[in-house]
Amino acid sequence: MEHMSKQEEELFHLARVAFTGRVQDVALLVRKYARRYRDSSPEFAKSLTDLLRKNPTRSDPTRRVETSGLPLDGDSRLPLIRVNEVPVLEMEPVYDTRTWSALRQVVRERKQIDKLAEAGVDPTRTMLFTGPPGVGKTLAAKWIAREIGKPLAVLDLSSVMSSFLGRTGNNIRAVLDYAKDHDCVLLLDELDAVAKRRNDTGEIGELKRLVNVILQEIDEWPPSGLLLAATNHADLLDSAVWRRFELVTEFPLPQADGLEAVLKNHLELDSDSSWPAVLSSALVGSSHSDAYQLACQARRVAVLEEADLEIGLQQTMGNIVADLSRAGRQKFAISLVEGNLLSQRQSSELTGVSRDTIRKHIHSPGGN
Numbered sequence: 001m002e003h004m005s006k007q008e009e010e011l012f013h014l015a016r017v018a019f020t021g022r023v024q025d026v027a028l029l030v031r032k033y034a035r036r037y038r039d040s041s042p043e044f045a046k047s048l049t050d051l052l053r054k055n056p057t058r059s060d061p062t063r064r065v066e067t068s069g070l071p072l073d074g075d076s077r078l079p080l081i082r083v084n085e086v087p088v089l090e091m092e093p094v095y096d097t098r099t100w101s102a103l104r105q106v107v108r109e110r111k112q113i114d115k116l117a118e119a120g121v122d123p124t125r126t127m128l129f130t131g132p133p134g135v136g137k138t139l140a141a142k143w144i145a146r147e148i149g150k151p152l153a154v155l156d157l158s159s160v161m162s163s164f165l166g167r168t169g170n171n172i173r174a175v176l177d178y179a180k181d182h183d184c185v186l187l188l189d190e191l192d193a194v195a196k197r198r199n200d201t202g203e204i205g206e207l208k209r210l211v212n213v214i215l216q217e218i219d220e221w222p223p224s225g226l227l228l229a230a231t232n233h234a235d236l237l238d239s240a241v242w243r244r245f246e247l248v249t250e251f252p253l254p255q256a257d258g259l260e261a262v263l264k265n266h267l268e269l270d271s272d273s274s275w276p277a278v279l280s281s282a283l284v285g286s287s288h289s290d291a292y293q294l295a296c297q298a299r300r301v302a303v304l305e306e307a308d309l310e311i312g313l314q315q316t317m318g319n320i321v322a323d324l325s326r327a328g329r330q331k332f333a334i335s336l337v338e339g340n341l342l343s344q345r346q347s348s349e350l351t352g353v354s355r356d357t358i359r360k361h362i363h364s365p366g367g368n
């Protein structure tokens with residue numbers, strides 16, 4: 001432990017106590033920290049005491065969720081929803097300004113709910129996220145729940161669509177009732193799963209009833225709760241569904257700067273490294289998740305090869321190259337050399353673009 005700073009030591013200790021699950025002990029420590037920081041960092045100390053005052057052991061909704069039974073599937077007796085007590089994000093999300101402003105707005109409303117109530121205005125109750133897979137729609141729900149400090153209940157409609165629609169309806173109703181009774185954020189994930197069944201003509205009647213159950217719930221959702229829904233196939237949802245949501249937020253594929261930010265977050269490179277910028281230009285058209293996966297893979301390769309991350313990246317680049325057009329490949333080959341990431345020879349080998357072509361186009365020779 002000698003190598004730990006005082007703060008690291010405390011954090012470590014807190015983590016260890018937290019793992020024992022004894023909330024009283026955690027509270028004790030937090031109280032101690034609040035006292036310690038009262039003079040040097042009054043705002044921080046106040047946030048800690050606020051936390052304590054909310055008394056997470058008894059009155060906090062996160063506690064209620066944990067102790068009350070989750071709705072179960074009638075047959076399998078497995079829980080129908082996942083509940084994230086206080087969601088922990090595996091990463092900080094990266095969105096464009098428009099998406100961010102919509103997300104921040106709902107959080108702001110929830111944080112200042114008293115102010116809205118005084119004016120007799122309800123906060124946004126229902127919100128639909130649309131966009132291709134892997135752009136952070138599910139992540140956004142976690143982010144919102146974390147920001148407003150509520151548990152997130154997730155109902156994945158693609159997994160709850162049972163072969164018996166009647167049962168599916170019961171299951172969905174059970175989950176919605178549960179969410180209305182508990183102070184949580186509810187995410188109906190993969191909402192299009194319901195719509196997808198449309199083509200099966202044999203069950204049109206059942207399905208209509210099911211969709212109606214959901215639509216009615218959306219309409220009647222209480223302002224005290226927040227109902228989020230996400231879909232990868234906005235085109236599959238009929239307009240009746242769209243119209244029910246108070247807010248529809250689009251999650252577009254990221255631009256190069258968004259991809260670069262994701263890569264930067266996950267590749268622990270020097271801040272002046274040009275890898276993220278060069279890779280992100282070549283990745284345009286991919287999702288945040290694709291960029292994240294690329295970073296993970298490069299890191300795995302680097303670890304197993306006991307090599308630098310740069311080597312890991314070189315070995316993972318094949319996937320990017322395969323998806324590029326001829327012109328794109330050429331541009332990528334050149335940027336690798338201009339960014340001083342690879343020699344002309346290496347770049348040529350990895351991208352399949354001839355050295356002649358590379359040499360002809362580069363502005364600053366990056367070695368050979």
Ligand SMILES: Nc1ncnc2c1ncn2[C@@H]1O[C@H](COP(=O)(O)OP(=O)(O)O)[C@@H](O)[C@H]1O
Pocket residue numbers: 090091092093094095132133134135136137138139140230262288289290292
């Ligand atoms: N906007 C984003 N910012 C950072 N990481 C992201 C983003 N979008 C996706 N990811 C990464 O991809 C994973 C899957 O994203 P997810 O939220 O499930 O996408 P979606 O719900 O839109 O299909 C996330 O856990 C995260 O690792």
Ligand SMILES: [Mg+2]
Pocket residue numbers: 137138139189230
């Ligand atoms: Mg998702």
